[in-house]
Amino acid sequence: MQILDGQLVSRATKDELKLKVAQLVTEGKKIPHLAAVLVGSNGASETYVGAKVKACGEIGFKSTLIRLEEDISENKLLSVIDDLNLDQDIDGILVQLPLPKHISDEKVINTILPSKDVDGFHPANVGKMVQGLDTFIPATPYGIMLMLEHYKIETKGKHAVVIGRSNIVGRPMSILLSQSAPYGNCTVTITHSHTKNLAEICRSADIIVAALGIPEFVKEDMVKEGAIIIDVGITRVPDASKKSGFALKGDVDFKAVSPKCSFITPVPGGVGPMTIAALMKNTFKACIDKL
Ligand SMILES: Nc1nc(=O)c2c([nH]1)NC[C@@H]1CN(c3ccc(C(=O)N[C@@H](CCC(=O)O)C(=O)O)cc3)C=[N+]21
Numbered sequence: 165m166q167i168l169d170g171q172l173v174s175r176a177t178k179d180e181l182k183l184k185v186a187q188l189v190t191e192g193k194k195i196p197h198l199a200a201v202l203v204g205s206n207g208a209s210e211t212y213v214g215a216k217v218k219a220c221g222e223i224g225f226k227s228t229l230i231r232l233e234e235d236i237s238e239n240k241l242l243s244v245i246d247d248l249n250l251d252q253d254i255d256g257i258l259v260q261l262p263l264p265k266h267i268s269d270e271k272v273i274n275t276i277l278p279s280k281d282v283d284g285f286h287p288a289n290v291g292k293m294v295q296g297l298d299t300f301i302p303a304t305p306y307g308i309m310l311m312l313e314h315y316k317i318e319t320k321g322k323h324a325v326v327i328g329r330s331n332i333v334g335r336p337m338s339i340l341l342s343q344s345a346p347y348g349n350c351t352v353t354i355t356h357s358h359t360k361n362l363a364e365i366c367r368s369a370d371i372i373v374a375a376l377g378i379p380e381f382v383k384e385d386m387v388k389e390g391a392i393i394i395d396v397g398i399t400r401v402p403d404a405s406k407k408s409g410f411a412l413k414g415d416v417d418f419k420a421v422s423p424k425c426s427f428i429t430p431v432p433g434g435v436g437p438m439t440i441a442a443l444m445k446n447t448f449k450a451c452i453d454k455l
Contacts, residue, residue, distance in 0.1 A: 165422055166315075168394075168429045170307075173314045174437035178223050181444055185224040194255075196451035197226035198282065198443075199248050201259045203241065203267070204234030208400060209260050216258065219440050225447060228254070238267045242275050249277040255451040256282035258443070261332070282446040285331065293336060296343055298453075300446045305337040307438030308373065308394055309347065310445075317392060317427060324350040325366055327382070327415070328375035333396055337373050362386075372416075379413035384420040393421060393428040396435050 188195060198220050202213045213229065220227035230248075232241060241259075248257045257280045259272050273281075278288040284300035292299035301309075312319060324341045328334035334354065341348035350371065355362055357376075366372055366386040374382050375396035387393065397415025414431030422428050429435050 165425055166427050167422075168311055168315060168427050168434060170311060170429060170434040170437040173311050174307075174441040176314070177310060177438075177441035178219060178444060181223045181448055184448065189224070194451060195224065195226055196255050196447045197228070197253050198256045198258065198447045199228045199230060199251075199254045201230045201232065201241075201244065201248075201257070203232045203236060203260070203263055205231075206262070209262075213260050215440050216443060219444055220447070223444055225444070226253075234264055236267075238271065241267060241272060245272065245275045249275075249280060254280065256280055256447040258283055280450060282443060282450050283332075284336070284446065290331075290336075294339055300449065301340065301442070302332055302336045303439045303442040303446065304333045304375075304396060304435060305340050306445070307440075307442035308337065308396075308435060309340055310442060311394075311429070311435070311438050312348075313346070315427065319371065320345075320349040322348075322350050322370035322392075323353070323368060324348060324371040324373065325353045325355060325369035326373045326375065327355050327362070327366075328373075328377070328396075329354055329356045330375065333375040334373075337375065341371070341373075374415035376415055378415060380415070380417040382416040382421060384417065384424060387421050387424050389424055390426045391424065393425045394435065395429050395431050398431055398436055 200213050200216055217227045217229050248254050257276050263269055273285045276286055278286045281289050282300055284302040289299045326334050326338040338352045338354040341350040342352040353365055363386045367388050369391055371392045373394045377397055379399045379401060393416055395414035395416040399413050400410040401413050403411035412432050
């Protein structure tokens with residue numbers, strides 16, 4: 165069993181980008197600039213956005229964090245996005261999800277200029293991704309593909325089971341895994357809360373991507389010997405023994421499952437850091453090739 169070290173691969177990816185930025189500097193070219201928009205103050209969102217801004221600093225990107233009040237009107241938020249769309253210095257725009265209930269995710273996502281949509285959530289970019297055209301790939305699935313590539317894990321012809329069908333992870337992941345090289349070339353089964361015989365389907369998987377958001381959902385008896393396990397879940401569960409007051413739990417029962425598999429991602433330190441690295445690659449792309 166080998167642990168897939170997201171911290172390590174993320175660092176390597178960021179180091180690569182850092183060199184490329186240094187090159188841009190010597191050539192006197194534009195430096196990538198990410199605008200991150202955070203509405204309200206959800207603890208987890210603060211952490212993630214903070215990590216994104218920090219990564220920009222490490223690589224040498226510019227970043228602007230825009231904090232807005234929880235009760236900002238939808239129209240006001242849309243006008244903030246319009247301003248960022250028009251701002252020639254901003255290459256990438258990221259609006260951290262989830263948004264407060266009175267704001268429509270769909271309207272927000274549709275307002276971001278596709279050429280600045282480094283999350284790859286805009287329907288125009290989703291459409292391109294589905295067709296295998298050049299576009300921004302959503303950061304979590306992209307990060308997972310980068311991780312598999314880094315460890316030279318052969319995916320061709322394998323049966324991949326994706327648990328979860330969200331627009332930000334499960335669905336794009338299932339599409340990328342099914343696509344031809346440089347993507348997965350897998351046979352993909354996408355499963356969700358209405359799937360029958362989930363355990364049985366999982367047992368037939370060579371690769372499991374768990375992205376349903378239920379802590380330790382994937383148990384030992386759902387996993388085939390030698391399977392590759394990608395754990396996307398990251399839930400904060402109360403834990404009095406931790407200084408923060410919570411522990412991070414993945415969607416996989418790591419202790420029980422890890423002895424059975426060939427490769428597994430830990431939580432934390434697996435997919436999470438790769439999500440950040442992939443976002444940085446998208447931000448670089450937004451600056452370099454104006455799609
Ligand atoms: N517009 C938008 N784009 C996103 O890409 C996006 C989003 N909204 N909303 C929430 C999810 C989640 N996400 C994570 C990013 C980093 C870690 C990460 O770095 N995790 C660390 C631990 C961080 C901690 O201590 O909580 C780890 O797994 O090692 C996790 C999750 C991005 N998302």
